Amino acid sequence: MIKIRNLTKKYENLLAVDNVNLEIGKNEVFGLLGPNGAGKTTVIHMLATLLKPSSGTAIVNGYDIISQPAKVRASIGIVFQTPSSDDMLTGYENLKIHAFLYGVPSFEREKRIQSVLDLVGLGERQHDQVKKYSGGMRRRLEIARGLLHEPTVMFLDEPTLGLDPSSRGMMWDYIKKLVKEKEVTLILTTHYMEEADHLCNRIGIIDEGRVIALDTPSNLKKSIGGDIVKLRPKSFPDLESLRKLIYIRRIELVEGEIMMYVDNARENIPDILRHVDADSVEFRSPDLNDVFIKLASKTIKEQGEGGYMERYAQYGR
Amino acid sequence: MRSMAGRITLFEKMYALWLREFKVFLRERSRLVASTFTPLLWLFVIGIGFGSVAMLPGGESVGYQKFIFPGIVCMSVIFTSIFFGSYIIWDRKFDFLKSVMVAPVSRGTIFVGKALGGMTSSLIQAAILLCVGALIGIPYSFVGVIEATVIVILLSFTLTSLGLALGSYMQSLEGFQMIASFVVFPLFFLSGALFPLDKLPAWLSILTSIDPATYAVSAMRSALLGVGDRPFEVDILILLGFTIILGAAGIFSFKRMKAV
Ligand SMILES: Nc1ncnc2c1ncn2[C@@H]1O[C@H](COP(=O)(O)OP(=O)(O)OP(=O)(O)O)[C@@H](O)[C@H]1O
Ligand SMILES: [Mg+2]
Numbered sequence: 001m002i003k004i005r006n007l008t009k010k011y012e013n014l015l016a017v018d019n020v021n022l023e024i025g026k027n028e029v030f031g032l033l034g035p036n037g038a039g040k041t042t043v044i045h046m047l048a049t050l051l052k053p054s055s056g057t058a059i060v061n062g063y064d065i066i067s068q069p070a071k072v073r074a075s076i077g078i079v080f081q082t083p084s085s086d087d088m089l090t091g092y093e094n095l096k097i098h099a100f101l102y103g104v105p106s107f108e109r110e111k112r113i114q115s116v117l118d119l120v121g122l123g124e125r126q127h128d129q130v131k132k133y134s135g136g137m138r139r140r141l142e143i144a145r146g147l148l149h150e151p152t153v154m155f156l157d158e159p160t161l162g163l164d165p166s167s168r169g170m171m172w173d174y175i176k177k178l179v180k181e182k183e184v185t186l187i188l189t190t191h192y193m194e195e196a197d198h199l200c201n202r203i204g205i206i207d208e209g210r211v212i213a214l215d216t217p218s219n220l221k222k223s224i225g226g227d228i229v230k231l232r233p234k235s236f237p238d239l240e241s242l243r244k245l246i247y248i249r250r251i252e253l254v255e256g257e258i259m260m261y262v263d264n265a266r267e268n269i270p271d272i273l274r275h276v277d278a279d280s281v282e283f284r285s286p287d288l289n290d291v292f293i294k295l296a297s298k299t300i301k302e303q304g305e306g307g308y309m310e311r312y313a314q315y316g317r
Numbered sequence: 318m319r320s321m322a323g324r325i326t327l328f329e330k331m332y333a334l335w336l337r338e339f340k341v342f343l344r345e346r347s348r349l350v351a352s353t354f355t356p357l358l359w360l361f362v363i364g365i366g367f368g369s370v371a372m373l374p375g376g377e378s379v380g381y382q383k384f385i386f387p388g389i390v391c392m393s394v395i396f397t398s399i400f401f402g403s404y405i406i407w408d409r410k411f412d413f414l415k416s417v418m419v420a421p422v423s424r425g426t427i428f429v430g431k432a433l434g435g436m437t438s439s440l441i442q443a444a445i446l447l448c449v450g451a452l453i454g455i456p457y458s459f460v461g462v463i464e465a466t467v468i469v470i471l472l473s474f475t476l477t478s479l480g481l482a483l484g485s486y487m488q489s490l491e492g493f494q495m496i497a498s499f500v501v502f503p504l505f506f507l508s509g510a511l512f513p514l515d516k517l518p519a520w521l522s523i524l525t526s527i528d529p530a531t532y533a534v535s536a537m538r539s540a541l542l543g544v545g546d547r548p549f550e551v552d553i554l555i556l557l558g559f560t561i562i563l564g565a566a567g568i569f570s571f572k573r574m575k576a577v
Pocket of ligand 1: 011012014016034035036037038039040041042043081577
């Protein structure tokens with residue numbers, strides 16, 4: 001469905017997207033994760049033909065984004081990160097205009113508009129001007145608009161930004177239904193890891209314009225290596241003896257806590273506690289947050305690894 | 318070859334974009350009130366203040382207020398049309414434009430839809446002014462009103478194109494406002510809306526001859542008062558030439574406009 005080849009975008013002296021190569025298959029729900037400014041929106045804008053790549057290209061739905069932009073546009077739907085409805089018009093009017101722009105046939109128009117409005121729960125407020133909507137209602141209107149022409153590839157740039165938990169849950173259900181019934185390929189970005197975990201069958205993590213990880217959520221979680229054990233030690237721990245334990249893969253000191261990646265934590269915790277005197281112990285299997293923090297965020301990485309010696313010294317005092 | 322169905326959807330897309338402009342226009346009443354007020358001020362304050370008698374090209378004399386009335390109608394078109402260009406900057410600011418540009422709609426269609434919206438605002442304002450004209454005794458004929466409508470359509474499309482082309486290059490509203498003022502006032506003052514053009518020095522005549530509004534004002538005088546600087550048909554043909562050139566410039570500038 002989507003083949004991205006050496007896609008690059010340069011702004012004056014900034015490489016926003018740096019030689020990205022990706023293939024996304026039919027009916028996939030692909031999650032694009034990454035910290036603020038990583039280049040997610042820039043990638044989506046290029047794929048949606050709104051922004052010209054500095055070099056490289058992509059094939060979307062069989063069409064080249066550079067040489068066949070019109071064909072690409074007709075086959076994709078998009079929900080932008082920032083609201084883009086006309087707030088002088090009503091929700092209904094916004095949808096109607098877009099139904100025309102996408103050439104939704106006249107006999108389908110009303111039906112489609114009402115069905116997407118119902119879906120996002122705006123049926124009752126459809127004749128209010130958008131400027132009277134709350135932030136979440138505007139968001140829902142954007143999503144309704146993106147679905148209106150039943151595209152085969154859909155880009156969702158932070159689709160649930162600003163939605164309350166129950167609306168978010170509803171949106172998830174709908175996205176799943178959409179993929180199953182309409183056979184849509186979805187590319188979504190999000191900062192909610194549980195959302196990515198719940199919806200996506202593959203995830204690409206992007207940082208400073210480069211793809212730094214690409215796999216299924218479960219493989220990404222496995223790549224962390226073992227479970228995550230957090231200890232709050234009573235006194236300064238004997239790190240050397242902890243390091244010798246072969247089932248501990250990694251040790252980090254964060255804010256007075258020891259964080260360890262441990263194989264088979266349930267069995268090994270009693271042994272660990274023989275080496276450290278701890279006030280509290282908790283362990284859990286890793287989630288995407290852990291993956292994200294480990295891989296994506298340079299600043300957090302520096303605190304965890306690069307700043308290791310300083311923290312170690314601090315701890316000793 | 319474009320199919321019949323394809324042509325229908327093309328018009329539907331244009332219609333949708335126009336409809337949006339029209340609805341916004343109807344909802345922003347203050348916009349209508351403000352932009353009708355200025356021409357009325359000119360008509361009644363300048364028109365009566367300079368209560369002297371001006372000579373029509375034919376030598377026949379009418380009151381100054383009647384003399385400037387066709388020019389004031391054109392003035393309202395000039396201001397509304399050029400400043401309409403600021404709405405493309407708004408559309409970009411609020412990302413509405415992005416949502417249109419990502420739809421399967423050509424830039425040319427987007428441009429025409431928008432320009433038709435601007436044209437509609439101008440037509441409505443001109444209609445209001447023509448009603449006021451009846452009060453000050455402009456001798457309307459049926460044909461004259463039709464002719465006036467044609468002039469307003471051509472002039473407003475021409476200048477809306479210019480305004481939108483300018484707007485498509487500008488990032489900020491303030492910047493646009495500045496540039497637009499530099500454009501609007503010369504267009505208006507050089508058009509002959511306020512004084513006859515036949516006694517001007519040569520260098521000024523050159524400037525007036527490249528002002529599309531000059532031909533609109535002259536044609537409007539033919540239509541409403543029966544006497545223009547040139548035959549009505551000549552004015553209309555020249556105006557049509559400007560419409561085509563500036564319309565093309567507008568489409569070109571929309572094609573090169575960045576979406577994000
Ligand atoms: N028009 C522009 N001119 C210059 N730099 C830009 C422009 N647009 C984006 N950038 C830069 O490109 C980089 C990537 O931005 P982008 O919006 O793609 O990030 P993102 O991953 O979507 O972030 P977020 O999670 O905050 O939405 C950022 O460093 C940003 O400052
Ligand atoms: Mg973004």
